[in-house]
Amino acid sequence: MISHPAPRPLTLYPAIDLKGGQCVRLRQGEMDQATIYSDDPGSQAKEWHQQGCKWLHVVDLDGAFAKKPVNIEAVQAILANSKVPVELGGGIRDLQSIEFWLSQGVTRVILGSVAVKNPQLVYDACKAFPNQIVIGIDAKSGFVSTEGWAETSEMKALDLALKLQDSGAGAIIFTEIQRDGMLSGLDLEQTAELAHHLSIPVIASGGVGNLDHLRALREVANTEPGIEGVIVGRALYDGRVNITEALKVLETC
Template structure:
């Protein structure tokens, strides 16, 4: 199972939001590149990056900074936040990003998602961010009356290479992921799933592995690292366990 340490970038700094609220953030490192180096030095091969400025504005605000991380370290990187055009996807792919995460643009416009999956085979991930089983968009500022599972059924055959499932109520709260909802999604999805939101301890990693669910590709760990609830050396041991 893949473990994705997280870097969320806002104002060129490494931050975490609480429940996705942009006015409720904690700055953990003034240098995202320095944070990426920490992960790299511990042997992590996968990295989850979100351009929070991009998610809010709908533009790829921090692309140059993310490009620097991609150039400096040999990570398999997935990037999301503000990616709403084919041109933006291409720019990220061209600088060596492994998978581009489409969120709001794909939820609002399924044709865009289908076109992107067709043009960039095995490089498009879908970010499904939900609150109480319903999708949210625009940096989680707008809640839609669309059930996650209903939407997924509509796009299941597009060739999505990965689905990142985030429970907004769990994000940054360190109360363990919403495993019940994740397992429901694995039953419907044709694509592998990466769990996001709520990881609080190494036990959550072990529990995820214990499901032995072939649809669960990996898990994203963010705030629990930054707050010291999960030590990087502990987490690194789980890479090969």
């Protein structure tokens, strides 16, 4: 068991997923199940930080499938309009891309599929850019998925997380794919298991549909303080979760 500090306020990460330069949300990672919420990512970023959010979680969905950055202008618009730190993932597969985005103003870079396919890159990136590399672990029934969730590996999420922690990763973002965009609640059991065994922060993702889901996470985080925050997407765009109320729930220990 890892010794963690006392419970802390949880960070709310509004999700801005980019497809074709627009803000969208997917269901269970299916690109043909995209709902468009805004055609102005910069304006959306500004709105979230004006409502009190302290971070933004941005994913280049096209980049995840193309295996290289695609929505560059949209990300730059977000960076230009946001006054809060931005974490970015999707299609970032080499040190040059990491260095490019950090130079553009991204606070930290999310490595996903490449962490499974090329663990040496994670080690090199963490060494070159300490505290600026986080790992996105996307799982289906506990097993890691890659390539924009199109492939499922035989590696368990916890096993991968432990290896990446040893490589120097600053945090783990854990998403249960079968819950993502379904508004049915987070996978609290797997999230808590990761937080219990890791010494680096864990960010929950996938399935938040209402304030009760955030209250449930807050309760779990009180006993597993390795949980640092939560990513919320569709529920914010649909108005099912109010940011002011969400922040109150998450930041009250």
